Amino acid sequence: MLHVRVISPPDLTAVTVGLLQASPAVTHLWVSEGSARKPQGDVVSCDVAREAAAGVIGRLRDLGLSRDGAIVVERLDIILSAAADRAERDAPGEGADALIWEELEQNAGEETRLSVSYLTFMVIAMLIASIGVLLDQPILIVGAMVVGPEFGPLVALCVSIVARRHRQARAALGALVLGFLLGMAATVLFTWVLTALGLVHESMLIAERPMTSFIWQPDALSWIVGFLAGIAGVLALTSAKSGALVGVLISVTTVPAAANAAVAVAYWVPSEAVGSSIQLLINLTSIILAGVLTLIVQRARQNRLARVI
Numbered sequence: 001m002l003h004v005r006v007i008s009p010p011d012l013t014a015v016t017v018g019l020l021q022a023s024p025a026v027t028h029l030w031v032s033e034g035s036a037r038k039p040q041g042d043v044v045s046c047d048v049a050r051e052a053a054a055g056v057i058g059r060l061r062d063l064g065l066s067r068d069g070a071i072v073v074e075r076l077d078i079i080l081s082a083a084a085d086r087a088e089r090d091a092p093g094e095g096a097d098a099l100i101w102e103e104l105e106q107n108a109g110e111e112t113r114l115s116v117s118y119l120t121f122m123v124i125a126m127l128i129a130s131i132g133v134l135l136d137q138p139i140l141i142v143g144a145m146v147v148g149p150e151f152g153p154l155v156a157l158c159v160s161i162v163a164r165r166h167r168q169a170r171a172a173l174g175a176l177v178l179g180f181l182l183g184m185a186a187t188v189l190f191t192w193v194l195t196a197l198g199l200v201h202e203s204m205l206i207a208e209r210p211m212t213s214f215i216w217q218p219d220a221l222s223w224i225v226g227f228l229a230g231i232a233g234v235l236a237l238t239s240a241k242s243g244a245l246v247g248v249l250i251s252v253t254t255v256p257a258a259a260n261a262a263v264a265v266a267y268w269v270p271s272e273a274v275g276s277s278i279q280l281l282i283n284l285t286s287i288i289l290a291g292v293l294t295l296i297v298q299r300a301r302q303n304r305l306a307r308v309i
Contacts, residue, residue, distance in 0.1 A: 001076045001084055002053045002100075006044040006060060007069040010034075013042045019059055020044065025052030025091035027083040041069050047076065047084060049091035054100050054302050073103065099238045099295075099302040104159055107237075111152035112160075112171035119182055121149040122255075126183035127190050129259035134200050136209040141256045148255035150179060151233060154284070158234065158291030162299065180258050180280075187262035195266075202267040215253050215260045216275035218282050222253075226283040230290025238298060254283050 008016045013031065020026045029046040036043050048056050053073070060071050125148035132140030153176040160169035194200045214222075261276035 001047050001079055001088065002050055003074045003076050004046055004048050004053070004056065004060075005070075005072040005074070006065055007036045007039055007041045008044050008065055009041045009068050012063055012065065012068070013044065015063060016044050016060065016065065019063070020046050020056070023048075023052065023056055025049040025087050026056065027087040028081070036069075039069055047079065047081075047087070049084075049088040050100070051088075052091040054102075057100070057102055073100075099298040101299065101302070104238060104295075105163065107156075111156035112168055112175055114175050114178060118149050118152070118175070119179060121147055122179040122183040123186045125149070125255045126187045126259040126262065129256040130187045130191060130263050131200075133209070133212050133215060133256065133260045133263060134204040136207075136211045138211050141212060141215070141253075144255050144259065145253070150176060150254055153179070154230075154287055155234065155237060155291060158230075158288055158295055161288075161292050162295045176284075183255070184258050184262040184265075187259050188266045191263050191266035202269075205263055205267050205269060205272065212256070212260075215256045216264070216272045216279060218275065218279040222279055222282050223286045226286030227290040230287035231294050233287070234291045234294040234298075238295075254280060254287075257283065 006016060010033075013033070017029070017031055020029055026046050026048050029044075032043040032045075034042060057071065057073065060066070065071055125144045128140055128147060129144035132138070132144060153172045157169055157172035157176065160166075160172055191200065195202075257276045257280040261273050261280065264270070264273035264276060
């Protein structure tokens with residue numbers, strides 16, 4: 001369940017309370033008149049079944065409470081209440097399938113910011129992947145996939161496209177492109193340094209690498225895997241199943257493909273650089289397409305359920 005706390009102007013409190021009381025998915029409702037100071041107003045608090053939260057939050061926003069007061073939503077990890085059990089039974093659908101668009105938009109907005117940690121993770125992931133492709137070690141490739149932070153901006157881009165927020169979409173795309181460019185530039189320099197130290201050599205790249213050759217040899221299955229991973233990734237985020245998200249992160253070769261392309265540029269092996277770049281573009285476009293389509297379907301379904309509540 002979710003905990004919803006509302007700061008309501010006094011003239012809207014009665015309507016707000018009536019709206020919440022009318023919903024069978026709402027429980028633990030209480031009102032504290034005049035207790036809010038900034039902004040001033042009444043505090044109305046309740047718990048809502050996750051599957052009904054989108055409809056309840058939407059109606060509260062329609063009252064203008066997000067503009068004239070405040071709407072705060074918190075996730076509840078443990079709740080022991082027969083009333084809460086009844087609210088969840090009465091709410092249509094399943095909580096695991098619920099899409100709370102406001103939560104997704106807020107998280108997506110955070111993923112469009114170019115933070116130092118995001119760029120650092122991107123560089124580290126590509127450096128790990130570059131060693132993995134030279135040593136033909138899949139375990140290092142998997143490690144780079146998990147470390148890579150690119151899935152956040154990818155989802156933010158999908159959310160922005162569906163919401164038609166062009167400015168946010170440009171910010172997400174910019175974060176994605178800059179992250180990959182910085183990571184690839186760092187990988188080229190890293191490869192040159194390791195070569196100068198005698199730790200790696202061009203022969204390691206052009207040698208047979210049966211365990212990691214898929215990174216620079218794209219085919220139709222590459223697009224299918226990326227598309228399926230995009231669907232699974234969005235579902236994992238919207239249903240808050242972080243365990244499933246880890247599986248998604250290690251199924252798509254975005255960071256390893258970029259790293260292999262950078263190493264190929266460093267040693268000037270055009271065939272691998274082109275093949276890796278194509279692999280990267282295939283995976284990125286398939287993930288974005290799958291993410292957009294999944295969000296459109298989820299949003300339409302959630303809007304339909306919201307009208308029932």
